[in-house]
Amino acid sequence: MRALLCIVAASLLSTSVAIAETISGPEVTTASGKLHGVKEDGLAVFRGIPYALPPVGERRWQPPAPQTAWEGARDAIDFGPACLQPEPRSASIYAEKYPAMSEDCLTLNVWAPEDARNAPVFVWIHGGALTSGSSRVPMYDGAALAQSGLVVVSINYRLGMLGYFAHAALSAESPEGVSGNYGLLDQIAALQWVQRNISAFGGNPENVTIAGESAGALSVMYLMVAPAARELFHRAIAQSAYMVTAPALKEKVYGQPPMEEVGSWLMDKLGAKANDMAALRAMDAAELINASSKTGYFPFVAVDGKVVPRQLVESFDRGEQAPVPMIAGFNSGEIRSLRFLLPPAPADAKAYEASIRKGYGELADTFLQHYPATNMEESMLAATRDAMYGWTAERLVARQSALDVPAYLYYFDHSYTSADDSGxxxxxxxxxxxxxxxxxxxxPRWPKVPEDEVNSSMSAAMLGYWSSFARSGVPRAEKHPEWPPFAAGESYMHFAETARADKHLLPGVFELHEKVVCLRRAGGEIAWNWNVGVIAPPLPGEVKDCP
Structure with a gap:
């Protein structure tokens, strides 16, 4: 019903006329007022559009409030500030320097063909472990996708302690008795803004694809199960998603403390008085972000029974997720740039095998078959990759297929010399x-992509498949092979030197990790994704109880 009302509102409040061309550049009229953008390469581009009121002062740690109307025309030329986050590690290949960061950061950006009429909409949710990132990252520029005929939207959302802080005092303020998940609520508010306004940019609010990578893909999964997000989108793309154990808001689950308890611990670490939210809201936001990151605090979505009804695995098992076509996949070298996810290596092959036998019991022989001791480093890289990203991707497409909607799996194994030389x-x-x-x-520190035919062809293929999927729900790319759905014999697209369709990705690997997760879920005391390989605790229960 909420989505239906949004669509009705869009028809009443937004113009269905194409973007107007004025002396000062393209102009649109949204529900909140007029916006002036810029013309770039045949596109109308609008940056830094506020989709919610600034979450500052008393609105800190509150659900996002709809943006109010403004007088006159507002410039939408420059990106808004990145949401507050710790300074990046300079050695990281992902590190970006932002010209501005602020607590007032709930903005989005739109790239639209100048002649767009009822065009498909592609909404990008950036990654960064719910701790870092921004929609202004140059790599996320939406121009090329928009030139393929899409209206592209990229969004900011609250991060770290400002986006995912839960506490009993905050829950008491809420009519629903919950707290945390503010970053996820921001994403929902951005999708509601799309429903109200995207027709003014030539986009179709009834053809919206949400897409994200890493924490953006995690967010895609949570949007798929969030009741408030239902019917706000119609297709989903999850790149390197991780369906890991989530903490609950008020109770200990799978060995993880409740997020309200974590919030009390964090307040103590920050030297704040218990339950004194007024004082905490008065503290400088940048100091809060930096201080909380140094405590070891890890922001995450909380299962609160309202915004997030239950664990992702349970929601998808019950078929409660949005029944929308989906693309999901992962990369062959996921952990090569995320080595902090690896446990310490055992002293030798004998110690490695002993650890695996202790942790995996009856499944140890199967584990060692896929991840042998003969090359511990490669086995540890692959095991962590498969337990988090590979298992998640295949689970997503299998569960969507079970709802009788098209789902497409991919495996990205492409590379080039400078990346390979860096491992x-x-x-x-x-x-x-x-x-x-x-x-x-x-x-800046990303291994530079060569300007050659192989990489140009790969980009043409992937951009083509993704934009086609956003248009029609079927990924197609001119001069590249047909991408069959996963349901067609466990099919997938293998992106290596070229794109090619194949079947049965990494046979037996998904089944192994699904059994591990099944046993840990049944036991109820162990998180199922963070204890992989040599640090796995002994499996609870009987293997025969899990298919």
Whole structure:
């Protein structure tokens, strides 16, 4: 019903006329007022559009409030500030320097063909572990996708302590008795803004695809199960998603403390008085972000029974997720650029095998078959990758297929010399510039993508598949092979030197990790994704109880 009202509102409050051309540039009229953008390469581009009121002062740690109307025309030429986050590690290949960061950061950006009429809409949700990132990252520039006929939207959302802080005092303020998940609520508010306003840019509010990578893909999954997001989108793309154990808001689950308890712990670490939210809201936001990051606090979505009804695995098992067509996949070298996810290596092959036998019991022989001791480093990289990203991707497409909607699996194994020489073959997020057509706009320490036919062809293929999927729900790319749905014999698209369709990705690997998750879920005391390989605790229960 909420989505229906949004669509009705869009028809009443937004103009269905194409973007107007004025002396000062393209202009649109939204529900909140007029916006002046810029004309770039045949596109009308609008940046830094506020979709909610600034979450500052008393609105800190509150659900986003709809943006109020403004007088006259507002310039939408420059990106808004990135949401507050710790300074990036300079050695990271993902590190970006932003000209501005602020608590007042709930903005989005739109790239639209000047002649767009009822065009499909592609909404990008950036990654960054719910701690960092921004819609202004040059690699996320939406121009190439928009030139393929899409209206492209990229969004900011609250991060870290400002986006995912839960506490009993905050829950008491809420009519629903919950707290945390503010960053996820921001994403929902952005999608509601799309429903109200995107027709003014030539977009179709009834043809919206949400897409994201890493924490953006995690967000896509939570949007798929969030009741408030239902019917706000019609297709989903999850690149390197991770369906990991989530903490609950008020109770201990799977060995994780409740997020309200974590919030009390964090307040103590910050030297704040218990339950004194007024004092905490009065503290400088940048100081809060930096201080909280130094405590070891890890922001995450909380299962609160309202915004997030239950664990992702349970929601997808019950078929409660949005029944929308989906693309999901992962990269061959996910962990090569995320080595902090690896446990310490055992002293030798004998110690490695002993650890696996202790942790995996009856499944140890199967585990060692896929991840042998003969090459511990590669086995540890692959095991962590498969337990988090590979298992999640295949689970997503299998569960969507079970709802009788098309779902498409991919495996990104493409690379090039500078990445391989750095030990980063197929690394985490490596596919992004191919999809956006932004190989020349990667972060400073990113291995530079060669300007050659192989990489140009790969970008044309991936951009083509993604934009086709946003248009029709079927990924197609001119001069590239047909991408069959997963339901057609466990099919997938293999992006290596070229794109080719194949079947049965990594046979037996998904089944192994699904059994591990099944046993840990049944036991109820162990998180199912963070204890992989040599640090796995002994499996609870009987293997025969899990298919």
């Amino acid at each position: 980063l073959h197929g690394f985490h997020a490596m596919e992004i510039p191919y999809i956006f057509g932004t190989a020349e706009r990667t972060p």
